[in-house]
Amino acid sequence: MTVSPDQAARFAETFDRMVANINAAILGKDHVVRLALTCLLSEGHLLLEDYPGTGKTSLAKALANTVKGTNARIQFTPDLLPSDVTGVQIYDQRQQQFEFVPGPIFHSIVLADEINRASPKTQSALLEVMEEGQVTVDGVAHPVGKPFMVIATQNPIEQAGTYRLPEAQLDRFLMKTSIGYPDHDATVALLEGSAVRDRSAWVDPVILDTAVSQLSALADHVLVRPEVLGYVSRIADASRRHPKVRLGVSPRGCLALVRCAKTWAVAHGRSFVTVDDILCLALPVLGHRILVGSEAQFDGVTVDQVIGEIFQDVAAPDLRAA
Template sequence: MTPSTQPAALPEHSYGGAPAAEQVHNNQHVNAVTNSTVPGRPDEALAELHAVVGRIAANVEKVIVGKPDVVRVALVTLLAEGHLLVEDVPGVGKTSLAKALARSIDCTVSRIQFTPDLLPSDITGVSIYNRQDNDFEFRPGPVFANIVVGDEINRASPKTQSALLECMEEHQVTVDGQTYPLGAPFMVIATQNPIEMEGTYALPEAQRDRFTSRVSIGYPDPAAELAMVDEHAGHDPMADLRPVSDAEMVLKLVHVVRRVHLSPEIRRYAVELVGATRRLPELRLGASPRATLHLVRAARAQAALAGRDFVVPDDVHAVAVPVLAHRLVLTAEAQAARRSATDLVRNLLQRVPVPHAALDPTAQFLHNVNPNNHR
């Protein structure tokens, strides 16, 4: 490996990070260091990550037109070993995003259509009596897959929704006192309609907290919608999608992300940012310690997508809203004032001081020379 080799460049439109105004502090330092020769940089691993993720993004964007930021959050969640919640009104491509991402990876995929009469055993599996063996045998449910697509998850009852709690957090299923491990990687991509829609149930707080991030696709702009009409009118692009990676490669990329360096300053910044949500008078419930873990994992994945083996504050800013906003529960007064959790998180990003020591990545690169320093 040649230390001066630069990672392959990612398509910028697919991996937009924090807004340009938030990156002013970092750009000069990053450019100065990445253009020099620094020993110990995992260039080959990052270059491979760029190539694989770029292929997956290009595949997904054949179906989801004009939404590169949404695709970026989905890929960050995948690399952060998390679960994705896609929330929006009907018809904007929620299920298409989940299916396109699942079809881009050669792994086991299952789909669960959540309905009011769905039972927990329809998800996890059930023990059936085998008359030949005179014993019960376990029939695995659709949750036993690498990628589980849960369509309209909030149309099922809270009892059924809670069947995913153990799966999402512990990657295992317990039925009749017997525990069955789930395969790796394991990712739940769930779609839901806004809770104001008829026939929907709000997700329990415990389950919302297990989703690493939430995205809202939104309506496409006129140019993107026109392109969608031109490309989708004659045929379904979903039918043409072919896998461009596999489960083994995704696990390899996950290990690359795990080795991205997280400085003590960034760790404290993440803790202070999450802790600040618990002190906001507009909230009945702030972000949990699990949210802190999800935030730093997503920031590591964002840094890897940006071609760095260390995390800077801009990485935290880029993932803060999708990782934190859906966990916050507003007070009745805040709801009446039409405040939103997204606005509160953005205000916190402006108010919580950014650690200046974390703005200079030179120390991070030198720290990475010793592999024992990776956490």
């Protein structure tokens, strides 16, 4: 099955309506909203490293309201237990049996606020559900349903008393990005509407939650030419051989980039992936999967710079001549 031009056009129209809907709650952040929606429709999870008060909770709520789903916010603290996230078995004396009480993870969009403040044991409680879409308690698997997306946040300026996410857990996130502060015009518009306490509450559904899986399935059939796949493979290989890199892009990272590129392409009305799609998504998809060596970090080298050098060294395919 291939995506027809008509299907791509309808997908792009729906995607744009969803973006416009969320933009009513998150002012001036069109690109970030598009990344978040791409992450959702690619059936992945999003890590936001951002300052307090930039709209992370509003983004999660607006995203859930747009797809007519449910949302929950979990404030991660050092005393948070795994059962506080996943749920717990409680003994029912009337029925004389244990009953599973679902935790807040059983929602469509889950905001894991300041995830690095929780203990590693509690952080690891998310690994199974993020990868397999289910929670196992006392040997019994409980599916969380679809759509399901974790939006986790980290505060980049307060690291005291935090537990850094290990590389294996970082790799579970399809994308990592930041919302950032709004520009002047968006700030003024936000202040003019200061009487509205929760802008995300005004966001109405655009599609049903069941349609998210249909859109995701359509994106899976977007064409990726062998030349583009080879380009992604060469990028990953170059990241592993880069002298300033301690850990390069894994095969899972390559799959993540291709999966996101398919959704990004059809969201722009195309039934095929281009090199520009790969370039646009490289930093949010690969940035948290590349670890710069300690000596290079000491010299001030950043992941952004490394990715820039990799794309300079790896020649992009000329699809017109292919």
